Amino acid sequence: MTRIDRLRERLEEPLLVTNLVNIRYLCGFDSSNAALLVEPDRVRLFTDFRYIDEARAVPDVEVVQTKRALIAELAETLVGRVGFETVLPYAQYEALAGGGLELVPRSGMVEAMRAVKDEDELTVIRRACKITDRAFERLLDVRFIGRRERDVAWDFAEIFRHEGAEGMAFEFIVGSGPTGSHPHGRAGDRKIGPSELVVIDAGCSVDGYSSDYTRTFSTGPLDARLREAYEVVATAQDAALGGIRAGLTGVEADALARAIIDSSDFRGAMGHGLGHGLGLDVHEDPRLSTESTDMLVSGNVVTVEPGIYVSGEFGIRIEDDVVVTANGIENLTHLRKDLVEVG
Amino acid sequence: MTRIDRLRERLEEPLLVTNLVNIRYLCGFDSSNAALLVEPDRVRLFTDFRYIDEARAVPDVEVVQTKRALIAELAETLVGRVGFETVLPYAQYEALAGGGLELVPRSGMVEAMRAVKDEDELTVIRRACKITDRAFERLLDVRFIGRRERDVAWDFAEIFRHEGAEGMAFEFIVGSGPTGSHPHGRAGDRKIGPSELVVIDAGCSVDGYSSDYTRTFSTGPLDARLREAYEVVATAQDAALGGIRAGLTGVEADALARAIIDSSDFRGAMGHGLGHGLGLDVHEDPRLSTESTDMLVSGNVVTVEPGIYVSGEFGIRIEDDVVVTANGIENLTHLRKDLVEVG
Numbered sequence: 067m068t069r070i071d072r073l074r075e076r077l078e079e080p081l082l083v084t085n086l087v088n089i090r091y092l093c094g095f096d097s098s099n100a101a102l103l104v105e106p107d108r109v110r111l112f113t114d115f116r117y118i119d120e121a122r123a124v125p126d127v128e129v130v131q132t133k134r135a136l137i138a139e140l141a142e143t144l145v146g147r148v149g150f151e152t153v154l155p156y157a158q159y160e161a162l163a164g165g166g167l168e169l170v171p172r173s174g175m176v177e178a179m180r181a182v183k184d185e186d187e188l189t190v191i192r193r194a195c196k197i198t199d200r201a202f203e204r205l206l207d208v209r210f211i212g213r214r215e216r217d218v219a220w221d222f223a224e225i226f227r228h229e230g231a232e233g234m235a236f237e238f239i240v241g242s243g244p245t246g247s248h249p250h251g252r253a254g255d256r257k258i259g260p261s262e263l264v265v266i267d268a269g270c271s272v273d274g275y276s277s278d279y280t281r282t283f284s285t286g287p288l289d290a291r292l293r294e295a296y297e298v299v300a301t302a303q304d305a306a307l308g309g310i311r312a313g314l315t316g317v318e319a320d321a322l323a324r325a326i327i328d329s330s331d332f333r334g335a336m337g338h339g340l341g342h343g344l345g346l347d348v349h350e351d352p353r354l355s356t357e358s359t360d361m362l363v364s365g366n367v368v369t370v371e372p373g374i375y376v377s378g379e380f381g382i383r384i385e386d387d388v389v390v391t392a393n394g395i396e397n398l399t400h401l402r403k404d405l406v407e408v409g
Numbered sequence: 410m411t412r413i414d415r416l417r418e419r420l421e422e423p424l425l426v427t428n429l430v431n432i433r434y435l436c437g438f439d440s441s442n443a444a445l446l447v448e449p450d451r452v453r454l455f456t457d458f459r460y461i462d463e464a465r466a467v468p469d470v471e472v473v474q475t476k477r478a479l480i481a482e483l484a485e486t487l488v489g490r491v492g493f494e495t496v497l498p499y500a501q502y503e504a505l506a507g508g509g510l511e512l513v514p515r516s517g518m519v520e521a522m523r524a525v526k527d528e529d530e531l532t533v534i535r536r537a538c539k540i541t542d543r544a545f546e547r548l549l550d551v552r553f554i555g556r557r558e559r560d561v562a563w564d565f566a567e568i569f570r571h572e573g574a575e576g577m578a579f580e581f582i583v584g585s586g587p588t589g590s591h592p593h594g595r596a597g598d599r600k601i602g603p604s605e606l607v608v609i610d611a612g613c614s615v616d617g618y619s620s621d622y623t624r625t626f627s628t629g630p631l632d633a634r635l636r637e638a639y640e641v642v643a644t645a646q647d648a649a650l651g652g653i654r655a656g657l658t659g660v661e662a663d664a665l666a667r668a669i670i671d672s673s674d675f676r677g678a679m680g681h682g683l684g685h686g687l688g689l690d691v692h693e694d695p696r697l698s699t700e701s702t703d704m705l706v707s708g709n710v711v712t713v714e715p716g717i718y719v720s721g722e723f724g725i726r727i728e729d730d731v732v733v734t735a736n737g738i739e740n741l742t743h744l745r746k747d748l749v750e751v752g
Contacts, residue, residue: 098593115680116592119720134682135700156502157495157516173500220570227563237576249459250441337458339477357478377462 068126069093069179070109076175080105081149082140084158087346088151088176090274095124099136102127103144112136141165151176174351181343181351182365187275188389191344191367194277195387195398197229197270202281202401204229205266210258210408211285215240219253222268231270235278236348239267246282246381249338249373261286263296263380264408269348276348278369279399280385283408292382295332295374296405299382302326302372303403306340307386310370311394316358323372324356332374341369344387366390367398411469412436412522413452419518423448424492425483427501430689431494431519433617438467442479445470446491455479484508494519517694524686524694525708530618531732534687534710537620538730538741540572540613545624545744547572548609553601553751554628558583562596565611574613578621579691582610589625589724592681592716604629606639606723607751612691619691621712622742623728626751635725638675638717639748642725645669645715646746649683650729653713654737659701666715667699675717684712687730709733710741 069092073081083089083102090096093109097117103110111127114134121129132139137158142165149172150162163169183191201222208221219238226234240253246265258264262285269277282296302323309322320340327336339355344367352360354368362368371385386399412435416424426432426445433439436452440460446453454470457477464472475482480501485508492515493505506512526534547568553561562581569577583596589608601607605628612620625639645666652665663683670679682698687710695703697711705711714728729742 119591133700134698150499152500152503153498155496156493156499156514159499159502160495160514171499171503216575224567232559233580248462355477357476 070104070126072179073104073176074106077104077149079147079149079170081151081172081175082144082162083151083176084137085151085153085176088180091176091180091346093124093127095121095127096274097121099134101136101140103148112140137161141167149175177351180345181360182363183345183367183389184365187345188365188367190273190275191277191387192398194231194235194270194272194275197226197231197272198268198277198279199400200229201226201231201268201270202266202279206406206408208408210242210264210283211260212257214255214257215242215245215253215264216255218258218264218266219268222266226268226270231272233271235269235271235276239265239280241265241267241381242285243380244378247375247377247379249375249381249383258285261288263288263292263382265381265383267383267385274346276344276346277387277398278344278348278385279387279401280371280373280383281401281406282382282384283406285408288405291331292380293405294330295376295380295382298327298330298332299372299374299384300403302336303370303384303386306370306372307388307395307397310362310368310388310390312362312364312366312390312392314362316352316354316360316362317356319354319362320356320358323370327372327374332376335374335376336372337375338373341371341385343368362390364390364392370395413447413469415522416447416519417449420447420492422490422492422513424494424515424518425487425505426494426519427480428494428496428519431523434519434523434689436467436470438464438470439617440464442477444479444483446487455483480504484510492518520694523688524703525706526688526710526732527708530688531708531710533616533618534620534730535741537574537578537613537615537618540569540574540615541611541620541622542743543572544569544574544611544613545609545622549749549751551751553585553607553626554603555600557598557600558585558588558596559598561601561607561609562611565609569611569613574615576614578612578614578619582608582623584608584610584724585628586723587721590718590720590722592718592724592726601628604631606631606635606725608724608726610726610728617689619687619689620730620741621687621691621728622730622744623714623716623726624744624749625725625727626749628751631748635723636748637673638719638723639725641670641673641675642715642717642727643746645679646713646727646729649713649715650731650738650740653705653711653731653733655705655707655709655733655735657705659695659697659703659705660699662697662705663699663701666713670715670717675719678717678719679715680718681716684714684728686711705733707733707735
């Protein structure tokens, strides 16, 4: 059964899919301007001139060429009762609502399908993770001390390229010393010093699917407090990897690691969730966090990435990518977890 | 007067800014989760733990730390009549509307400010363009024939790095032979052959601002039809560069080039608009196209990029970045326009 057929089984009315990643997932069509209208016995793919050749190569859909203002054109031409994805910007919703459609808000229908990976998807993600394993191993040959975070990030991208990555999954994070305390900082102009912690968050894309790893390195002997913090994060991650399985809620999964950090000297220092789904988007369902409303099921691919962040001082994060199974996990990340020194 | 003060002058009610690029423009704060509430005599910046250090460094705003589900928290805490940006996803609009706010849809208020660059912005964009000039010159040293588009794109990124780019503005396009006929194709696995056209669309980012150039090269002698098509695009671009000035509509600007292509043997082959604004987003206002509703004003920075695309055969595009002035343009791109052969 195709993905579109599986979606149909869940629909109470035709669904107008406008999330471009959802369109890619459903029919393989990758563009910056498209909509897919899934009805019981037909599927129409709307896009503009720029992508029309690629659209015509998509099997089992009727292709309709529109102007660039695609939503405005749909508002003029479509009628009837149609579900729309609530990720749609309000302005486009307003344009659609001004036409002949009776609109029903529908949230997360394709995203819920995407959260559970099929074998083809797992194969691709495994390939991205294999490349990422090799790239992180080769990162140990890169010079850190005295160089800008930005330059280390570039070198790492070059390594990924040589290992066969099709692209970078996101802008790599290289956070050294105090910069590491910003969980989503980027690689900046700061020169990496000796005896610091350096957080490296990187991944690659293969056929649209991403890997997303983090390791934290030292650039020389560290004081006892930093070493202790590292041990706490490693222990927290180990507990999470040992406890995650289908049937846990995202909140329960998060708590496996958070409880350990919060019972250490670094209480409250894990300033983000334990992890997130990973697939065609680098951040997708399910979410593993104190705010999550998700339940883990077999076939989810998620990151497991506890961290400790002390503002102005340092950051530590250790992140693996895993497949959730009925009894536990399959860890796709094959890298050591002890504190490794780089030069 | 600060940008926030200038925005205030345009407001009929407080504005809740949720577009992250608009927030960066207004107060310099760059994150993946924030909102900025601009009221007559106070400004509040909402963000979560991950960005709280950076938020506290923003001058003249009150920082409010929220949970990750930021919009849900605002819905619970804010009251009164507030404008919201209609780029907000419908789901978030619905969440906000469920709280104590009286919501007024407001469209493009900050975007209209961003379309007119100030001197600081122009300085940064000029820097990005200088780097891009040098990078395109050095591209001629790269081997094309027999290599994959993807590998040429990587080499080009490496050149940008050496020339001082902070990052790539977007995923570079390298479209060779028939692949070039997809205006938004990427760099793929196709091996570049001899006597083909190769479209290279690339740019870099400096302090968040982007450059965006395209040149089309040949990999050896071309048949007369391809050479003629190149001349038509070059003539069309020249006409556009000569005619664009403040006071023209986006439709009129587009027509300067389109008229030439449509009166050639390649009628109808310019399958996209002439150009787009360029700034903190690679595509922003104003738009130069048959569908544009914009009017050009002094201080706009736009791309001028006519093209000819013949499906399954070839594509050609020549793209400069220019500042719109009262009497014409200042061209920020200093590269030759004749057909250059690469090896």
